[in-house]
Amino acid sequence: MTKSRDLPGLKSTLSRRSVLVGIAGALAMPALLPSRAFAATPGSNPGKYKIDLGGYTGPELTGSPITLKIMRQEFPPEVNAVLQAQYDAFSAAYPNITIQEERVPYGDLPTKVQVYVTSGSAPDIMMGRNDFASAYAAGQLTLPLQQFLSADFIDDVYAPLRESATIDGNLVCLPWETNPVYMSFNRDIFDKFGIKTPPEVGEFDGGWTVEEYMQCFDDVTKALRAAGDTQTFALAASGYGNGGPGSNYTQLESIWVRMMGDPNAAKDSSVYNTFMGVSEDGFTASGYVNTPEAAAGLANYQAVFKNGYTPTGVVPDQFRGGAAAVSFSGTGTVKRFLKTGQPFNFGMSPAPKGTIAYTTTVADSPTIYSGTPYPAETAALLAFICNDANRFAFHDAWGSMPVRKTLVDAIPEYASDQRLLLGTNVADHAFGPPKSVGWFDYFSAINPAVKDIALGTDPQTRLNDVATQIDGLLAKYK
Template sequence: MKKTLAVMMSALMVGGLALSGCGGGQTATTAAPTGAAKTEAAGTESAAESAAPEAASGEQVTITISNWLEAEEATSAIFKELLDDFMAANPDIKVESQAIPFNQYKDQVLIAGTSGNAADVIMGNSQMMSAFNGAGILAELDSLASKDVLDDIYPGYLSGTTYGGKVKALSWAPHPIAMYYNKDLFTKAGLDPEKAPATWDEMTEAAKAVAALGKDDSGNTIYGLGLPTGKVAHTGTVFNGIFYTFGGHFVDKDGMVDLNNEGNVAALTWTKELVDAKVIPAGLEIKDLRGLFASGQIGIIFDGDMGRGAFRASSGIGEEFDKKMGIAIIPAGETGRSETVYTEHQLAVFEKSEHKEAAIRLVEYLIGKDAMLKYHKSNAVLSARKSIATLPEMNEDYFMEVFNKQSETASPLPATNAMFDNAMNEVTKAIERIVVNNEDIATVLDETNATIREMYGQ
C-alpha cells in the first residue's frame, strides 16, 4: 500500500498546483482555551456554542479551514455566516477560509498536506478522507474531541471516520441513501400509492408491475426501478448498499477485498435478471436516472436527500413534484434490516496544525446544535448527531423524518484505502461487464478482485 500511495502522491505533485496555507506552519502568541468545549453533554449546547470565551492574553489565534462550500453558490453564503457566528462566539479565534473548487479539492489538499501546509481544519467527503488518512495528514481526535460529542454521533457515522481504531474526522451533513417512488405510476400499476414496499421482495414485485405498464402517452419506455449500472465510480460506490442487502460485502472482516462472495453474486444475479426483463434500464448513471424519474419514466429510485431538489428542478414543476413523490427507507432484504450506505461531508484536523485545540473547537461548533439548525434551515442538511437529528426543527416534514430514520441503519462506505475511488471505478466496470456485456458473474468478480487487491497492495 505504501508503494501504491507513493506513486499516487508523486503523480499529484507533478500534475497539481500547490495550495498555500498557514495552518501547519503559522505561529501564534497564545493557544485557545479548551476546557469548556470538552464539557458538552449530548443534546445540549457546548460552551463554545453558547458563550464567548475570553482570550488568555487578549490576542487572537488564527486558524484556516479548507473547503469547497465557499466556492459553490448554493452554500457560500451560509458557510460564511457559520464562520462569522463562530468567531462572534469565540473572539480569541480568527478563522480564514481557503475555498477550493470541488474538482480540484482532493489533489490540492493532498499536495498541501504532504508539504506541511494544509489548513488547520480540513473538510472532505468519505472518499477524500480515506486518501487524506492514507497520506498521514489527519490528527487523531479520540482525546482531542469531546467524549460527549463522540458518543452522540450515530455509530454508523462514527465508524466511517475511524481508521485503525482511531477517530480521524467527524461527520458533518451526512447523505444516507433512501427510496423514492412515483405515486402516479404506482396508481396506474394497481399499487397503493400511500404504501411503500417494506421488503425487498415487495419492492421487486412493485418494480415489475410498474415496468409492465410498457410506455407512457408519449411512447417513452417506463421502467420499474432506476439503479445505476455503469459509466462512473458513483455506480460502484452506491452498489455497496445492494451488496449489503443481499448479505454481501466489498471487503471481509479482515479488510481484504473479497468481491466473489455469495451475497454479491446474488445481488448481481438479481440485477442482471431485472435488466434483462427491462425493469431496470441498462448502463445508466445516477444523473440519467434522476431525469427519467422526474419525467415519470421510472417508478422507484434510490437516492440521497439531495434528490428531492434534483427531481423538483428536472421535472419543471418545482415543489409541485412532491405530490407525485413517495419517500421511504430502503426495504429490508436478506439481512432483515434496511441496508444502505451514505456519503457525507466530514471535518478533520491537520496532523501538523500548531492550533489543534482551536481547530477542534471550530469542528465541534460546526457539527453542534446552533450551527446545524441554521445550516439545515438554509440547505436542508442532516446531522450525524443523535441529539440533533431527533430535534423537531430537523424533522419539519415527512421527508426529513424518513432520512433521519434512515440514518439509524446507514453504513459507511468501505473507503478504508486511499485508492478507494479507483477501486469503485473497477467495480463499475465489473457491473457493466455483467449486466451489459453478459459476461460470467464469478469470472468477472474474480478478475476484478485481483485487480483491486493489487491496487490496494494486498
C-alpha cells in the same frame, strides 16, 4: 472513546463581554429557531468561548493574524450562502482569522484530498468521508479530534457513524451530515397506471424484497412505454458521486451486493464474506467481492439497465424533475421537497431487501489536516460550523439529516413524519463500508467495474478481474 483532556493554555474565563454575548445569543436563538425546543445540547459551547464554538474545548484562539483554508464540495447557492454566513460570523468574532474556501465537485473530493496530502501543503479543513477513516489513521493524515472536542459532543453522534470514524480510539474525522439511503417514489406515476406503491413503513426492514422491486420496475416501465412515454423511467439515474452507473459504490451500488450477504452467517461462509467485502485484515478482496452471491446481486443491478428500467447515462435531478417513478435517495429528498414545495405527491419506503435489509452509513466528514500550523484554531472553526445553530441552518438549507442525536430529536418532523422517521431508523441500522486501509484504492477500482457490469459485462467475470486487481492494489499497504 478517549475523553476530552485539558490542554495547556485552556482558559475558562467568564468576562463581562462573554456574558453579554451569551445573553444576546440566548435572546436571539428562539427568534432564529422558533419551532424548536431548547435544551443545552452537547454542541452548545461547553468551553464558554466568546462565540458558540460548539463542542470545542481546546485552548483560546490566537490573536495573531492567520488564514484558515477549507476545501469542501460544491453545494447549491442557498447552502453555500449558509456556510459563507457562518464563516463571516466566525471572522467577525475573530477578526484576525481569515477564512479561504475552495469548492470542488463532490465526486472529485477523495482524489483532491489525496493530491493535497501528497503536496504536503493541504487546506486546514478538508471534507473527507468516514469510509476513508482507516486510511486517514494509517497514514496519519488527519488530527485526532477528541483532543479538541468534548466527549459528550462526540458521544452525541449516531453510534454507527461515530464508530466508523473512530480508529484505535481516535476520531479521525467528524461526521457532520448523513443521508441514509432508502427509496422515494412518485405516487402520481404509480396512481396514473394503477400500480401498487412500495410500503410506507417506519421500520428499516419493512420494505419490499429486491424481486418485488424488480417486478415493480417492470410494471412501471411497460406501462410508461405503452403510454408512449419514452423519457420517464421506473428507476432514476443515480445522483450519487458523479452520477450514472457505477457512481458511488460506498453509498449506493454496494447495497445491491452486500444485501446478498449476512453478517450473522458462519464466518467461513460465502454469504458472510459477501457481506464483509474484504478480509478481516483488510488486504484481500478475492473471495469476498467476487462471491456467487455478490455476482447475483450485481446481476440484479445489471438487469435494471438491461431491461431499460433506468437510463444508462447521467441524468441530473431525474426524480426531482418528475421523470422517474422510484429513486434511491433519503432524508435530503424529503426535507428539500417539504421546504420548497413538493413537485408531485411522493412517498418513502425502505431500500430493496436481499438476504438481509442492508443500507449504508456514509457521512461526509470534515478532517483536520495533520500538517496544519493552526490545529486549535482549525478545530475551533470546525466546531463552530458544527454548533447547534449552524447545523440547524445547514440542514434546513440542504435537507440532509444531522449526525447528532440531540439535533434530530429537536426537529419534530423526524418523529412525526413517516418519511423522515424511516430515515432515522435506517440510520440506526445502517452498515459501514468494509474496513480497509486501502479503501480508496478499492473504491477507485470497483466503481468502474460496477459501471462495466451495469453496461453489460458478465458480473462474475468482471468481479473476478476486479478482485484480483484490488488484491494487487492492497498489497502495498501490508
